[in-house]
Amino acid sequence: CYIFQKGCGRKDCHHILNSSPSFDNWNVLIIVFTEMRDKLRKWREDNHRNSEQIVDVGEELINEHASKLGDDIWIIYEQVMIAALDCSRDDLAWTCLQELKRQFPGSQRVKRLAGMRLEALEKYEDASKQYDSILQDDPTNTAARKRKISILKAQGKSAEAIRELNEYLEQFVGDQEAWHELSELYINEHDYGKAAFCLEELMMTNPHNHLYCEQYAEVKYTQGGLENLELSRKYFAQALKLNNRNMRALFGLYMVSSHI
Amino acid sequence: MAELLLDSSIRIWVVLPIVLITFCVGIIRHYVTQLLQSDKKVDLEQVSDSQVLLRSRILRENGKYIPKQSFNMRKQYFNDAETGFFKKVKRKVTPKNPMTDTSMLTDMMKGNLTNVLPMIVIGGWINWAFSGFVITKVPFPLTLRFKPMLQRGIELLSLDASWVSSASWYFLNVFGLRSMYSLILGQDNAADQSRIMQDQMTGAAMAMPPDPNKAFKSEWEALEIVEHKWALENVEEELMSRDLNFCELVLPD
Numbered sequence: 168c169y170i171f172q173k174g175c176g177r178k179d180c181h182h183i184l185n186s187s188p189s190f191d192n193w194n195v196l197i198i199v200f201t202e203m204r205d206k207l208r209k210w211r212e213d214n215h216r217n218s219e220q221i222v223d224v225g226e227e228l229i230n231e232h233a234s235k236l237g238d239d240i241w242i243i244y245e246q247v248m249i250a251a252l253d254c255s256r257d258d259l260a261w262t263c264l265q266e267l268k269r270q271f272p273g274s275q276r277v278k279r280l281a282g283m284r285l286e287a288l289e290k291y292e293d294a295s296k297q298y299d300s301i302l303q304d305d306p307t308n309t310a311a312r313k314r315k316i317s318i319l320k321a322q323g324k325s326a327e328a329i330r331e332l333n334e335y336l337e338q339f340v341g342d343q344e345a346w347h348e349l350s351e352l353y354i355n356e357h358d359y360g361k362a363a364f365c366l367e368e369l370m371m372t373n374p375h376n377h378l379y380c381e382q383y384a385e386v387k388y389t390q391g392g393l394e395n396l397e398l399s400r401k402y403f404a405q406a407l408k409l410n411n412r413n414m415r416a417l418f419g420l421y422m423v424s425s426h427i
Numbered sequence: 428m429a430e431l432l433l434d435s436s437i438r439i440w441v442v443l444p445i446v447l448i449t450f451c452v453g454i455i456r457h458y459v460t461q462l463l464q465s466d467k468k469v470d471l472e473q474v475s476d477s478q479v480l481l482r483s484r485i486l487r488e489n490g491k492y493i494p495k496q497s498f499n500m501r502k503q504y505f506n507d508a509e510t511g512f513f514k515k516v517k518r519k520v521t522p523k524n525p526m527t528d529t530s531m532l533t534d535m536m537k538g539n540l541t542n543v544l545p546m547i548v549i550g551g552w553i554n555w556a557f558s559g560f561v562i563t564k565v566p567f568p569l570t571l572r573f574k575p576m577l578q579r580g581i582e583l584l585s586l587d588a589s590w591v592s593s594a595s596w597y598f599l600n601v602f603g604l605r606s607m608y609s610l611i612l613g614q615d616n617a618a619d620q621s622r623i624m625q626d627q628m629t630g631a632a633m634a635m636p637p638d639p640n641k642a643f644k645s646e647w648e649a650l651e652i653v654e655h656k657w658a659l660e661n662v663e664e665e666l667m668s669r670d671l672n673f674c675e676l677v678l679p680d
Binding site: 306307338339340341342363364367368370371372374398400401402404405407408 | 470471474475478479481482485486489490492493494497659662663665666
């Protein structure tokens, strides 16, 4: 049985997850395999990154119930593989990758997963070559480009990563994930002006997202100067208007107002 | 104006088989088209252009959420007389002539083959096999001009034009089962003949307008006339004037 709950002391329960803080609110009882599969689907659709849980549930699902899953199993392999890479479970990742390679021999998506595995093993040169081969076949493949940039980020070469990301965004102006990543990189480099530009792009495409407003306001506040502080106040107010439970925005509004 | 009583075996042996035949042929056509379909190669430039146009449109629509200066900066980036994107970037446009462009030619041939040919063949067979009697009555009255069209093989001058023969029932099915196909095969299925015929009528109907220059020009014009009205002008007053509803935020101890 799977009981994701703190302090489950039953003797026959062999999966007790105790001290991980993310499970504090989980009172999930997952027994039947259909529930496991639905849980995985929900995590997949919501883009949760709870890799340990995914690895546990997914491994059990793959080892015991593979035949009952039908065609779902391939996407579960992909999901479990990425989670396994997160948890450094290279054995599991390798098995998943082999299955996927066997089923989809020429697939770009599988190649990207192979590249991700090489990245996880820190073989950045090989991973880079793998992504280059994907891009040769299909120059519009955004996933491979983004993985290359994340290799640079993992190696700590943030200046190059910024440059590459800029070039990527010149061609694919609509990629919001990339804009967000670029704004983070700029914030790390303390280049707040450019970070503000990226966040403006995000705000334009998602005008009702209070988090972007709030991040933008924070960047403006950090930049300093009376004009920026006024802008910052306005955007904190906007974030609060969109969602009045945003504590950070409320605190930010207080800080800015006391500074002006 | 005759009220005919039709033999009920017509219903079993003619009406239903025609429906079944049309349906099955449609499904087969869908799968055959999928098998024969060649991969569409997407051009990097096209993708990039379409995204740029999208960004410019978003700027027009949601520009009021960003500060005035940023908006003007972007507007200038796109529209400036010498260095603006829409002014500067001219894409080389090669109009795709359907006769000479080989890939399009084969696509057209395949389309014709899978769609028109079965229709003609089966229409002819039905006409030959089920001729000489009326199938059904359409629920609305028709003028006499429809008689030769809908009543092939039945030479009765006094017969109401509402009584139709099997060929017209077949054509009715072809168009009517379209919604069934979308139910079963999902949207955008290849069995949808009328859509294909519409495509042929409108000519070169491609995904991205073959002339990005025109698209750029229209986008430029649209962006020129947009003014920036900042939505956040009075946001603080608005925020203060409303009840902030903080009571829900206090967590129960």
